[in-house]
Amino acid sequence: MERKYKLLIADDDNHIRTTFKDYFTKQNFIVETASDGIEGLEKLRADEFDVAIVDMKMPKMNGIDMINEALKSDETDANMIIISTPHESNKGDVIKALNIGVNAWFEKSELEMPQLLKRVTELAQVIPPEMVKRITSMIQN
Template sequence: MERQYRLLIIDDEDAILDPYQAFFRKRKFHVDTAHNGKEGLEKLHQDEFDVAIVDIAMPVMDGISMIRAAREAGIDTDFILLTGHGGEKEAVEALNLHVEAWFYKHEIELPELLEKVQEFAEGMPLDEVRRVLSVIPEGEPV
């Protein structure tokens, strides 16, 4: 049976959330959504996601702050940033948080975003990483 990838989409615009959610669900992803970084962070604490697509500019908690808090909490989800306008400061912060993909939300085509999400999701699943790490004796180099 093919694994169903888990995707979290965090954006304050329903005009982004609704079509993105429909697009990925049609492609057999399990999709959850959040309208701001605080809500997204709560969902990341409650459940495991292979990938999270995160808007930068949101009310309550912005995307960079949310990713920073997730990393500090040890959440090992791959993050893809979306921005309507991005500056050098945000780009540097994203790189420091090990965000490997960044797209302008009004320029990205969904098939291109799908390709990047699949690339991240098809890495070794978190449960498999944990299983492999659990059999390595503590103190051994990985």
């Protein structure tokens, strides 16, 4: 039996959330959504996700801050992808995102779903280093 990967989509655009959820559900993912950065952070803290697709600009908390909060406290093992429009980000944002551990960045205007699916699947199949450490420490005890 093939394992279903769990995906979080955090975006304030209802059309994007719905489109992505429908697409990834058809690709055999378990999908949850969040409509702002605070809700996305709460879901990352409350549940385990393999990958999170996070919009750069959202109400209440932007995508980089949401990811930073989740990753800095070791509350999630999810691999992170940021999506944005060209006017929402700059070179400094990209550098900050890479430094905090974002695994990929896609521009919404150039986004092709098969390309996003490929990257999400690749990331979902990776075992995060934090999980490897936890498993190894449990085995050693």
